[in-house]
Amino acid sequence: MKESILRLKKEKNALIMAHYYQRDEIQEIADFIGDSLALARKAAETDADIIVMCGVHFMGETAKILCPDKKVLVPDMGAGCSLADSCDPEEFRHFIEQHPGHTVISYVNTSAAVKALTDIVVTSGNARKIVESLPKEEKIIFGPDRNLGGYINTVSDREMVLWPGACHVHDRFSLEKILELKKAHPGAKILVHPECRKPLQLIADKVGSTAALLDFAGKDDAKEYIVVTESGILREMRLKCPEKVFLPAPAEDSECQCNECDYMKLNTLEKVYRCLRDESPEITVDPEIAREAIKPIERMLEMSL
Numbered sequence: 001m002k003e004s005i006l007r008l009k010k011e012k013n014a015l016i017m018a019h020y021y022q023r024d025e026i027q028e029i030a031d032f033i034g035d036s037l038a039l040a041r042k043a044a045e046t047d048a049d050i051i052v053m054c055g056v057h058f059m060g061e062t063a064k065i066l067c068p069d070k071k072v073l074v075p076d077m078g079a080g081c082s083l084a085d086s087c088d089p090e091e092f093r094h095f096i097e098q099h100p101g102h103t104v105i106s107y108v109n110t111s112a113a114v115k116a117l118t119d120i121v122v123t124s125g126n127a128r129k130i131v132e133s134l135p136k137e138e139k140i141i142f143g144p145d146r147n148l149g150g151y152i153n154t155v156s157d158r159e160m161v162l163w164p165g166a167c168h169v170h171d172r173f174s175l176e177k178i179l180e181l182k183k184a185h186p187g188a189k190i191l192v193h194p195e196c197r198k199p200l201q202l203i204a205d206k207v208g209s210t211a212a213l214l215d216f217a218g219k220d221d222a223k224e225y226i227v228v229t230e231s232g233i234l235r236e237m238r239l240k241c242p243e244k245v246f247l248p249a250p251a252e253d254s255e256c257q258c259n260e261c262d263y264m265k266l267n268t269l270e271k272v273y274r275c276l277r278d279e280s281p282e283i284t285v286d287p288e289i290a291r292e293a294i295k296p297i298e299r300m301l302e303m304s305l
Contacts, residue, residue: 001269002029008276015048016272017063019055020210021232021264026054026272033236035211036062036108037123037304043067044301052276053283054267056081060283061112065290065297075271077281079263081109083195086165087144089113095141099161102139105131106296109167110144112285116292121300124148124194125209130303132156147171151194151201169230169261170195174252179203181226181247188224188247191216196228204228217241230261 006029009016017039018030027033032042036059043051043063050071053060056079064072087106092114096104106118107127115121122130131140131152142149143163147170153160170193178200182188191213192204201207206216210233217225218240227234228249237246251259275281285293 001273005029005269005273005276008273009052012050012276012279013048014050014052014276015042015046016052017042017054019059019232019264020214020236021230021261022054022267023232023265023269024235025269026267027232027235029269029272030054035123035125035209037125037209037300038211039063040066040108040123040297041301046070050276050279052272054272055079056084056261056263057283058084058109058111061285061293062108062115062297064283064285065112065115065294068285068287068290071279072283073275073279074281074283075267075275079266081263082168083107083109083145083165084111084114087111087114087163089117092143092163093117095143095163099139099141102141102161103134104141104143105160106143107145107148108300112289112293114144115296116289118293118296119299120303121296123209123300125211126300126304127152127194128155130300131158131160133303145195147197147201148194150198151207154198167195169251169259170228171197172251172253173197173200173228173249173259175199175203177250177252178226178228181249185224185226185247187222188226188245189220189222190226191228193229200228213237214240217244217246230264231259232261232264 044066060074104119140160142160144165146162149162189205224245231248
């Protein structure tokens with residue numbers, strides 16, 4: 001299956017991109033692996049004719065908005081995002097109207113229609129930098145992740161108005177189980193994604209995006225880490241730091257020591273093969289929405305330099 005995918009990729013001048021949360025076997029055949037910001041940057045600069053986005057739907061939309069002349073494929077059109085789904089465009093429009101005079105900042109984990117209502121798009125990796133680059137007195141709406149927005153409010157001393165959305169993966173980590181794991185591994189440092197609830201952020205040795213947590217683990221001198229984000233990142237961490245131990249943090253409703261995104265895991269090698277072979281499912285974005293949505297994405301890329 002992997003050989004067939006690589007053959008088709010070469011024949012069709014395709015680029016396979018994968019998020020850190022994808023299955024290990026998909027990361028193994030990807031040309032590029034990264035977080036949301038890195039995937040957006042790579043999509044903006046690629047000369048491939050076809051982009052296969054192994055992630056979730058909004059990532060495919062972002063690639064299509066940045067590359068309207070390229071064919072963007074996703075292995076499974078059903079690979080959505082609970083966070084993006086928590087922010088309906090019409091409800092968000094009404095929310096904005098209720099807070100006139102506010103700059104609208106949206107997390108990249110949103111639909112193209114929500115991005116079209118936005119002034120600046122951010123990722124977990126650049127949200128703090130972008131917010132802090134704005135005047136202190138500027139009124140801001142931040143959506144859709146209340147946990148990430150709350151974290152940025154705390155570290156930046158802001159009072160952004162928050163849309164009440166959350167990621168179903170990061171919102172269900174168990175503080176009690178993580179503290180129990182810490183007792184069993186007292187030397188382990190706790191790495192927490194800012195989409196997690198505040199109590200988890202408060203016990204963290206490091207709060208950051210997937211890329212930031214990966215970078216921290218590579219430079220830090222600890223030998224063990226409890227990783228409080230989707231467990232797909234563990235593959236890259238173990239590859240970069242084979243001498244270290246990375247422990248997945250458990251969820252509240254899970255009997256195993258893990259927490260996976262059901263949507264991310266919908267993508268499989270067979271689906272990657274079929275989408276390359278058939279050049280389907282293909283992501284399309286309404287041109288009018290795309291014209292508006294690209295503006296906050298480009299502003300993010302400019303402000304992230």
